[in-house]
Amino acid sequence: MSKQHWPLWEVFVRGKNGLAHKHAGSIRAADGRMALENARDLYTRRGEGASLWVVPAEAIIASAPEDKGELFDPADDKVYRHPTFYEIPDDVGHM
């Protein structure tokens, strides 16, 4: 028998309104509808979910760990983006 895989889906769960969807794990399913049903059964059996996203795993474009330096370096030397860079006398109070 030929081997045909059900594709891989990444599952994101919103715990309740007001929270962002968060990656919960992955699942295999033949199509999107089945992926939603399987994700419901696998990741929200105890009321953990108010909303689900399933995304084909191959549709995710990820940064490569080895590019971490180049990719995030530019943020490293911009201390002026942080509030503590600015000197405000204590007398001004909380700002």
Added chain:
Amino acid sequence: MKDALTATDPRETAFEEHVSADGQVEPKDWMPEAYRKTLVRQISQHAHSEIIGMQPEGNWITRAPSLRRKVALIAKVQDEAGHGLYLYSAAETLGASRDDMVDALLEGKAKYSSIFNYPTPTWADIGAIGWLVDGAAITNQVPLCRTSYGPYARAMVRVCKEESFHQRQGYEIMLQLARGTDAQKKMAQEALNRWWWPCLMMFGPPDHDSPNSARSMAWKIKRHSNDELRQRFVDQTVPQAEFLGLSIPDPDLKWNEERGHYDFGTPPWDEFMEVVKGNGPCNRQRLNARRKAHDDGAWVREAALAHAEKRRERAEAASQAA
């Protein structure tokens, strides 16, 4: 040439430093091949154990003594299927193919926990499994929530949240039997007698016979040695058995004031080795049942794909017509 082969890869040194400082490793990070292999083996064996582990309890679903017990048992067995799925996908993040892992199990090439090769002849065995087998699994899995490989650690966090109900429903069964008629109490005691030693052996061979443990500990895959975890389980479980009024089948078991731990006897390791080799009471039955389920489900897997393809084509045709 020789130097190039023997010199340590600087990435390996960086990796060792990272994990020994409790750094986490994520799927696409560079990792030594041996680390990857060790994890794939451990995580897939863990997944297989969850899947095969559905059988000894699944065996009692239709005969659960009440609706309350039946829904609990169904939910527990379903959780175990879920644990298997979390773990297979964690192994997939390391580049392992799910088909290969499943094939290895079906072909009898992969290991799974020996505990699931023991039979469940009475209802009390279901209580004993929840209390003791899931109890031992919790003892093993709680430290794995901090294991160095991120996806494995996250799967363990989910698993551990679910295990607590498993152990409590098992203990409740034992409690009810232990407070029941003489026959029920006897049934509970006999189940404890059957499961005690196999449960102690769930933690793996003694430290001095566990050659790969040291490396797994250095990589922070494993956080405690087999013997440490076994001791922890004994210390936690003895008072629970006392509360039930049942006796643990070990004449050497006694509190050691000096150590602050229970001393206990040596598990029957010869028997353990036989079960690992495939000669336990239920090895063949378990694998045959898994193979049958896999084969019987083949048409469902194929039909789901065909159905998905048909729906995709229809949607395409509709969007072209529009």
